[in-house]
Amino acid sequence: MSLLITGGTGYIGSHTVVELQALASKQGTEQDIVIVDDLSNSSTKVLDRIKQITHKTVTFIKADICDYDAMKAVFEQHDIEAVIHFAGHKAVGESNEKPLSYYYNNVSGTVILLRVMAEQNVKKLVFSSSATVYGDNVSPLNETMPTSATNPYGQTKLMVEHILFDLAKSDSDWSIACLRYFNPIGAHNSGLIGENPNGIPNNLLPYVAQVAVGRLAQLQVFGDDYDTVDGTGVRDYIHVVDLAQGHVKALQNLDKISGCKAINLGTGNGTSVLEIVNTFKEISGQDIPYKIVPRRAGDLATVYANADLANELLDWQATRNLHTMIEDTWRWQSENPQGF
């Protein structure tokens, strides 16, 4: 039996493939993995790096999840037992400019995947959702809070969550974990895989890392007048390897989940932008010039998780601290200054 990982050559997908193989090695078993990715935001070089880390080969199929025939062929040619679905576009700003591309890729693409899964009687799914679905609720955020979205990207995550809840309600054979990620950062400690954004990064950590390595001149800090520890925005940063291990745990515990469950994957701790900058500076030994600029539209002061449900349902909690997250980000960035 194989696991299908859509978006498996991407940032979180590649780390999850490594953790799935690590678990199989630890258990002395083999884990067949099929990655489907259209390479719209990743490269096949990741596959060599995964092999270097795990000494295992995965099956890679270049395909678009929106292509029904291609997805059907994947299921017909491989004995898939469960799917971890990472494939999607993820840039908030771009989603405002190209809403149709986001709705088509993230929502229609997921519906096509689900249709093929239903036809093939594969009803176990782990889905990449986001803390963005909490809208402007006050942190700590827990899974019972009302959801909303303020941009097309967030809407696509929310729409897919609604589709998954409806699907699970219609057919009790489905087991679905909707994992709501907080802010994934860091990289595998080998320095071989990590986040590799196209163009100028939108998110804080890749931006800071590229300033530290000399690719970008200066960080812009979006606002220092929030009601937080030092006036800058506070987020719940989580090590991507902890996040990846959360997917492994979700998969192991899918049988315990009847229907569709939304589950936060965060640390429960908040860190400000300036705390990130100062820690990065200390660990990298590099100067990180920054300038305070006005707030970014749509940003909240403070966002962090209540991570109790993941502990309860999945027996999972994040274990890597901020120091490790930044140390691993820096190792990846400094050893691969231009990415893959």
Ligand code: NAD
């Ligand atoms: P990523 O861009 O690195 O990985 C996504 C992968 O999906 C890429 O390799 C891309 O080529 C592929 N892809 C996109 N559309 C596809 C399609 N139609 N068919 C096949 N492959 C396709 O992003 P990531 O950071 O690894 O995020 C993975 C998932 O987690 C995404 O769904 C994202 O929205 C979600 N998420 C990410 C974050 C974050 O901060 N990174 C936070 C919350 C949720």
Ligand code: UD1
């Ligand atoms: C952003 C997205 C969110 C998405 C999340 C993870 C927006 C409005 N929100 O959230 O939907 O789920 O990424 O992918 O884009 N910051 C700076 N300078 C920068 C970049 C960021 O000061 O150059 C600050 C931000 O104001 C924020 C913090 O750093 O306070 C983190 O920002 P970011 O990494 O973009 O994540 P989120 O804002 O949480």
